[in-house]
Amino acid sequence: xxxxxxxxxxxxxxxxxxxxxxxxxxxxxxxxxxxxxxxxxxxxxxxxxxxxxxxxxxxxxxxxxxxxxxxxxxxxxxxxxxxxxxxxxxxxxxxxxxxxxxxxxxxxxxxxxxxxxxxxxxxxxxxxxxxxxxxxxxxxxxxxxxxxxxxxxxxxxxxxxxxxxxxxxxxxxxxxxxxxxxxxxxxxxxxxx
Numbered sequence: 001x002x003x004x005x006x007x008x009x010x011x012x013x014x015x016x017x018x019x020x021x022x023x024x025x026x027x028x029x030x031x032x033x034x035x036x037x038x039x040x041x042x043x044x045x046x047x048x049x050x051x052x053x054x055x056x057x058x059x060x061x062x063x064x065x066x067x068x069x070x071x072x073x074x075x076x077x078x079x080x081x082x083x084x085x086x087x088x089x090x091x092x093x094x095x096x097x098x099x100x101x102x103x104x105x106x107x108x109x110x111x112x113x114x115x116x117x118x119x120x121x122x123x124x125x126x127x128x129x130x131x132x133x134x135x136x137x138x139x140x141x142x143x144x145x146x147x148x149x150x151x152x153x154x155x156x157x158x159x160x161x162x163x164x165x166x167x168x169x170x171x172x173x174x175x176x177x178x179x180x181x182x183x184x185x186x187x188x189x190x191x192x193x
Contacts, residue, residue, distance in 0.1 A: 007080060009040045010066050018042075018108055021186050022086045025112075025147065029084065032140045035121045035133070036114075040064045040074050040085035043113075045162065059164040062087065062113075076172035076179075081120035082133070087111045087162075089183070105189045109150075112137070112182040113159060119176035130154070130178035137182065151183035 009030070015023045022042045030039035046063040050056035062085060063071040074085045092106040116133060118125070134152065141147055153159055156173035159181045173179060 007038050007072075007077060007083070009038050010064060010072075011041060012065075017188055018088070018092065018106070018110075018186060021146070021188055022110065025141070025144070025186075026086065028144060029137065029140055033136055035116075035136075036082050036084060037080040038077075038083040040083065043074055043085040043087045044071075045087075046071065046073075050166065057164075057166070059167050061163050061167040075167060076115045076177065078117065080117070082114065082116035084112060084114040084137075087113060089162075092188075103189070105187065107185050107187050110147075110184050110186050112141075112184060113179070114181075115159075115172065115177065115179040117176055118178050128175055128178060130180060133178070134180050134182075141182070141184070146187065148185040148187075149182055150185055153181040153183070 009026065011023055011027070012019055019042060026039050026041040029036055041064060043062040043064050045060050047058050047060050050059055062074045064074050064085060066072040074083065077083060088108060088110050090109040092108040094105065095107055096105055114133065114137065116130065118129060121133070122129070134154070138149060141149060153161075156179070159173070159179040160168045161181075171177070
């Protein structure tokens with residue numbers, strides 16, 4: 001677990017293509033969900049050696065660009081009630097057989113990953129209510145209409161799939177903590193603009 005005391009979600013000063021679409025969704029979710037304390041944008045899979053040793057185990061974890069050549073871990077953070085990030089999971093695909101001249105549209109799979117401390121999100125609830133948070137996120141994304149929800153993962157082993165188990169302590173996936181992953185298909189109609 002990371003412990004950024006007062007994390008802020010960075011945004012790109014000039015976002016284009018899929019970066020612009022992810023940033024738009026990042027800001028939409030931040031504005032629409034008052035319980036989402038930190039809405040990060042596009043994350044990357046980063047690696048480091050365990051213990052810093054050259055022969056230590058290679059660990060994979062999520063990071064976002066924080067500006068000025070710096071990156072920040074976006075693992076579960078016990079200082080915030082809920083945080084999220086977007087992770088591209090595959091290549092961008094041109095689905096048009098014959099695009100119009102001057103246009104170029106793509107579809108790309110991107111996963112939205114959310115982690116929450118349920119005791120902080122709503123202290124009045126004494127049950128696991130992550131399904132309510134999932135419903136809130138799905139409503140916002142569906143109402144926006146610019147991305148297609150293709151899958152939802154709630155099993156702990158699926159939520160942080162692709163990252164080393166050592167960087168996601170087991171306790172961050174048990175009550176009062178909760179997490180889920182939503183697979184999306186993002187469409188960018190014209191990456192040339």
